[in-house]
Amino acid sequence: MDETVAEFFKRIILKIPMTEMMTILKTWGFLSENQLQTVNLRQRKESLVQDLVLLCEEKRASLNDAALLDIVYTQFHRHQKVWDVFRMSKEPGEDSDLFDMEQFKSSFKKILQRALKNVTVSFRDAEENAVWIRIAWGTQYRKPNQYKPTYVVYYSQTPYAFTSSSRLRSNIPLLGQTFETHNSTTPLQERSLGLDINMDSRIIHENRIEKERVQRVTEETFGHYPQPRLEFAQYKLETKFKSDLNGGILAEREEPLRCLIKFSSPNLLEALKSLAPAGIADAPLSPLLTCIPNKGMNYFKIRDK
């Protein structure tokens, strides 16, 4: 193993507090169960570090593996960093394209490597659709400095990217470019909601225009991407009976009617999204249903005004 890589490992492992050592190493997943069992956590940290570096050498750990360990450490210590948030804005009239994680990663890396010859880019997928990107910056003549990396956390289903503040401020615009370029080079793919638009010419949809309207309205309401996973929503009704017909027992009732409606599903928002395209409900859906993600609520009380 290269001396610089060994030194890099040493420094990362030294950073890790003893109480977190096993957890972080396990999360990193590079060293095997057997190897981890041979580690003596009771010795002095310096000796422990030496042992671990030897284990890494045995397994021929590379710079990339070290970078991944660094990402894992940072994920556990994210609160120790100061993060800037960037929000991507779309040009009006631009279609949002399907997001392909692998394509994003490869084009991100390519763009940075094309701009600066010496740069280390590493990726680690995180909780739902988020990716942690670690960038170690170099220059044309100098190898990347592994001790001052920038982290970018990108939640692919949102227009937000978080970056750890970097001393090397000049690199921020370059990062911005990688996102821009990525978005515009993703090939446009036709996406049909739920139903496949039938290619068989012997099947004719008489209500094609209406179908397209429903698809459009559904897409406008719910967006292209998978919905956040929600399992139930509850509506409590406390309203007086309203009727067009005059008279009737219920019309005279002073007390509000009480009613509880509970929706449950393995993925409620996806189910709601598929209602109109499947022909089960009219589009647009009631705002009572579609306001759930906006309002961030799933318990509603509906009363007379």
Place this chain on the structure above:
Amino acid sequence: MSVLRPLDKLPGLNTATILLVGTEDALLQQLADAMLKEDCASDLKVHLAKSLPLPSNVTRPRIDLIVFVVNLHSKYSLRNVEESLHHVDAAFFLGKVGFLATGAGRESHCSVHRNTVAKLAHTYRSPLLFCDLEVEGFRATMAQRLVRMLQICAGHVPGVSALNLLSLLRSSENPSLEDL
């Protein structure tokens, strides 16, 4: 008010066209796919519509058979069919209309009673078929039946007309329904 008439157009050469009417597009489409998979001497065409009347500015072939699909789980789908029936000329009901009820297998989900659809079919003197379209095996079998019915209605089966078929189907009906 535009009304579908059975004989207002000339037939296409060896063509048989079925019109499936129902709110649940996904089910209709799957049924259409299943029908087109069948080996058939006639050129089949399947038109899918959510409801009637059909858009008027479109040229379409002569429709040989209309099948109204009702999902027993949805009162909305029944109401939709009931309203669409008003846009069909009486001459169609001489063997060129059928009703298909889906969802009977899941009793607990049914909000439309079987008898309601049975009465509807009886009122319009047309056959009622039951099939859980969500189940692939049942759907394939139903598709075979519909293709056969369609061929007869299009006149592609020598010696059997739509009216013949209708009286054949009618005689096997439960006699107690006749009293309704």
